[in-house]
Amino acid sequence: MSEIVTRQLISSGAPWEALVGYSRAVRVGNVVEVAGTTAQDGDTVTGGADVYLQTRRVLEKIGEALAAAGASFQDVVRTRMFVTDISRWEAVGRAHGEVFSEIRPVTTMVEVRALIDPRLLVEIEATAIMADSAATA
Template sequence: MTERIRISTGSSWEPVVGYSRAIRVGNRVEVAGTTAVRDGKTVGIGDAHAQTVCALEIIKESLEKVGAKLSDVVRTRMFVTDISKWEAIGKAHGEFFRDIRPVATMVEVKSLIEPELLVEIEAVAIVSE
């Protein structure tokens, strides 16, 4: 049986909702929808670029905790509350993935869990062993 490695960021939502920030099974890593929340506070209120950078930094840290790297990411999904901010969000995404170029999806959603959150990002990685 393949070991399941779970990572938590300590978010207050994780135990209430019953999820992990990231899970690695074998060479596959799934990272849950990640927003710009650090220590219970939203980072970059009103700034889609800053929120995207923060979410991607959290994703990077989560990947590293399970032995993966950004270069292992094969897919991202970006849920945004205002698609007109796509360039700022896309620019931040490109700062992390310009040379990696995973498949990516960006869709507008009505809202996220807190009104000040503008972006939520999921990632899938396959670790080259």
């Protein structure tokens, strides 16, 4: 007998979600995928030109998306970080480490030419896999 797996879409309420056709996060079974997340809050980029502060805001938003899906940072197994200036990797890494130093998901950090808004310096994606008991909640 096959088990029915539900698909939960988590929205941030951003106007681009419907336009582009994406969700902030999607949960299927015990897996949660969080879309590329930036420090853009409406017309404001939280943290301004400070990549560390932008990264902190990005991680806060990822935490909110995980919570909406019933997951937490403890469930994260992979992150992907996209930065516009790899020479500033230590500031991004420091903010990431403040959240994940004990959890230690696998991660990738790569430099990209640009993000969707030139004020954005970092974008992060996350994958979480919840324990089986949390997945049935």
